[in-house]
Amino acid sequence: MTRSVIEFFDTSTRPTTAMREAMSAAVVGDDVYGTDPTVRELEERAAELLGMPAALFTPSGTMANLIALRVHARSGHAVVADADTHLLRAETGGIAAVGGLMPTPVAAPGGILDVDAVEAALQPGDDHVPPVGLVWLENTHNRAGGTITDVATTGRLAAVCRQAQVPLHVDGARLLHAALELDVDPAALTDGADSVMLAFSKGLGAPVGSVVAGDEQFVTRARRVRKMLGGGMRQAGVIAAAALVALDDGYSHLADDHRRARQLAQRLAQVPGVVATPDPPPTNMVFVDVAGTGRSARGLADALATAGFSVSTPAATTLRFVLHRDVSDDDVDTVARELATAVAPPRG
Numbered sequence: 362m363t364r365s366v367i368e369f370f371d372t373s374t375r376p377t378t379a380m381r382e383a384m385s386a387a388v389v390g391d392d393v394y395g396t397d398p399t400v401r402e403l404e405e406r407a408a409e410l411l412g413m414p415a416a417l418f419t420p421s422g423t424m425a426n427l428i429a430l431r432v433h434a435r436s437g438h439a440v441v442a443d444a445d446t447h448l449l450r451a452e453t454g455g456i457a458a459v460g461g462l463m464p465t466p467v468a469a470p471g472g473i474l475d476v477d478a479v480e481a482a483l484q485p486g487d488d489h490v491p492p493v494g495l496v497w498l499e500n501t502h503n504r505a506g507g508t509i510t511d512v513a514t515t516g517r518l519a520a521v522c523r524q525a526q527v528p529l530h531v532d533g534a535r536l537l538h539a540a541l542e543l544d545v546d547p548a549a550l551t552d553g554a555d556s557v558m559l560a561f562s563k564g565l566g567a568p569v570g571s572v573v574a575g576d577e578q579f580v581t582r583a584r585r586v587r588k589m590l591g592g593g594m595r596q597a598g599v600i601a602a603a604a605l606v607a608l609d610d611g612y613s614h615l616a617d618d619h620r621r622a623r624q625l626a627q628r629l630a631q632v633p634g635v636v637a638t639p640d641p642p643p644t645n646m647v648f649v650d651v652a653g654t655g656r657s658a659r660g661l662a663d664a665l666a667t668a669g670f671s672v673s674t675p676a677a678t679t680l681r682f683v684l685h686r687d688v689s690d691d692d693v694d695t696v697a698r699e700l701a702t703a704v705a706p707p708r709g
């Protein structure tokens with residue numbers, strides 16, 4: 362069955378035929394007891410990909426991130442992150458409600474943490490301020506438009522954290538997009554970090570699941586926290602099988618998403634009153650400022666929905682397009698044309 366609406370969310374990618382077949386044939390066990398062979402294979406392969414000794418399969422990236430918070434930091438600690446990170450903007454306040462932790466925002470131009478600002482935040486304070494328990498890096502950065510923290514910057518952050526004896530976590534939901542664009546192994550972007558999260562249910566196309574990876578001690582503690590949070594799964598090999606197919610397929614196809622994002626930005630740059638950022642898009646996201654059109658983002662999103670396209674509205678005058686393998690070149694051209702039509706003044 363074909364889908365009538367083209368969704369510009371990479372969380373809407375549909376599992377491939379190979380994934381569905383692998384799910385049907387998966388060998389399973391009880392993952393709570395560590396006896397699901399398919400999950401164990403996925404965890405081993407993901408750990409190797411990410412340059413970590415071990416990994417833990419989780420139902421979602423939000424849970425994987427929350428696990429990292431609980432393992433690394435104690436209630437009352439501060440977490441150094443930029444104010445626009447997914448952790449603070451889109452994970453329902455779990456950092457406070459479940460983690461008991463206080464965000465300490467620092468400068469992050471274009472979604473890239475300012476290393477000097479992080480270093481300053483890590484300086485010991487007095488009894489009036491909470492001690493820092495964790496530094497948080499998001500790569501690629503969602504709200505900044507899929508921007509990339511490169512290997513050198515990651516290494517500098519890791520060195521600063523190591524000097525302060527504070528762990529570094531990488532929210533790498535879309536880490537493979539960064540690795541592809543930089544032409545480096547994903548492990549190069551986790552070198553020196555203490556843990557990392559990777560999502561299978563975005564550009565990789567699996568229907569569900571993420572991993573959180575670190576050393577053996579971290580993963581032992583993470584498994585207990587996962588259980589506490591209600592994330593213990595039984596015959597989870599059924600969903601892990603799809604993620605394994607995603608790893609088998611590799612991530613070179615993400616280059617098409619990056620190319621189409623640039624194609625969309627170029628098309629939208631020709632529409633009066635519309636500004637696409639970043640320019641050019643570094644990975645698979647295009648944020649569109651429509652303030653110059655005099656129209657609201659919600660109104661334009663509704664117009665696009667009528668034409669068969671679904672986009673998000675992260676701000677009152679901002680549309681967000683996320684490219685993925687279920688969006689074609691023709692879809693990109695058509696949605697740009699529909700947006701141009703929607704913002705055009707009515708003919709008198």
